[in-house]
Amino acid sequence: MGSGKWGRYGERNTYLEFLLEMLTSYIRAAMRQAKYEILADDRTFYAEVPEFAGVYSNADNLETCRTELEEVLEEWILFRVSRNLPLPIVDGIELTIKEVV
Numbered sequence: 588m589g590s591g592k593w594g595r596y597g598e599r600n601t602y603l604e605f606l607l608e609m610l611t612s613y614i615r616a617a618m619r620q621a622k623y624e625i626l627a628d629d630r631t632f633y634a635e636v637p638e639f640a641g642v643y644s645n646a647d648n649l650e651t652c653r654t655e656l657e658e659v660l661e662e663w664i665l666f667r668v669s670r671n672l673p674l675p676i677v678d679g680i681e682l683t684i685k686e687v688v
Contacts, residue, residue, distance in 0.1 A: 622634065
């Protein structure tokens with residue numbers, strides 16, 4: 588059992604840092620699965636992450652489309668976590684919510 592202001596995970600490797608690294612890795616892996624297309628009717632960019640139902644964006648340029656897609660993905664993940672709903676496994680990364688007693 589650790590002591591001091593950093594607890595048992597050490598000064599440079601706190602539990603919160605670990606969680607943030609895992610979440611960041613998960614989001615990056617999901618974004619690598621994104622599919623992009625240019626819509627014929629208005630020439631805007633459309634993107635979605637197929638394993639994540641409802642995660643999509645549409646914008647005038649690719650950079651904005653990617654940025655908005657990542658924001659939607661983050662919000663989707665946070666919503667599902669807040670409701671204790673399952674998340675897809677992405678590139679072997681599995682995020683699960685466990686009840687702490």
